[in-house]
Amino acid sequence: MFEANGLMVFYENMLALNNVSLACGNEQIIGVFGANSAGKSTLMYTLAGIMLDIRKKEQMAGGERITLRGEISFQGERVEDAKPSVRAKAGIILCPERRRIFPESSVLENLEIGSYLATREQAEETLEYVFEIFPALKAITRRLGGFLSGGEQQMLAIGRALMAQPKLLLLDEPLLGLSPAIQYLLAKSIKEIKEQRKTSVIVAEQYARPIMPIIDHGYILENGSAVVEGGRRELMDNPDVKNAYFGT
């Protein structure tokens, strides 16, 4: 369904992604685990196409030289040269790191902004679904995004991404800075979203414990390279992975 092969990203001479390949099947959850600066956001930006925009902006500003290599295909079509808007229309939707919700817009407005790719019927149906999976949001539809707790903001960011009708949802560190209880609640919701919306998910996280139980397959990213990959059980039983990513 989705496949990336030989992805390389250079910021000037600094290699941020080194020959990374990954695949995500229909209705699968793929985990990408890595420490700070391992290259998770660079990978998610590359998959969503945002890296093309960043490269263009840098070129126009005479800034750093960004070089991209590798192939990405989605539902049988090559998309590595497709703009992020084209990928989004095809169903590749990124929910970026640090939520990036609109702080001065209400919960409802934030969700409506997400529905720009949906028909009216889809938007209405998805809005109901978002309130079903995140009932906490239903009680605060008029509250401004900036006044929400971290957990509520993350629910809103995922809800907004759902409004865009994803076939492949890219979640960049959705658990960052949240309490363990909220982390487990969100991990459970991500699994339900996959099952109930028949969506594929690629989730990048630093701390594997809450996410590992919901993935089908995972990759460990270190200094821009995918150093280990395997099924859920295989990764959970790997002593190196345990030590590095299951710490307290």
Ligand SMILES: Nc1ncnc2c1ncn2[C@@H]1O[C@H](COP(=O)(O)OP(=O)(O)OP(=O)(O)O)[C@@H](O)[C@H]1O
């Ligand atoms: N625009 C940029 N110019 C130069 N170097 C960059 C740029 N963006 C990221 N990097 C570097 O590339 C490497 C990978 O960064 P990236 O943000 O992808 O990591 P990450 O795994 O998402 O980390 P974090 O958990 O801190 O978000 C880091 O060494 C980072 O400093």
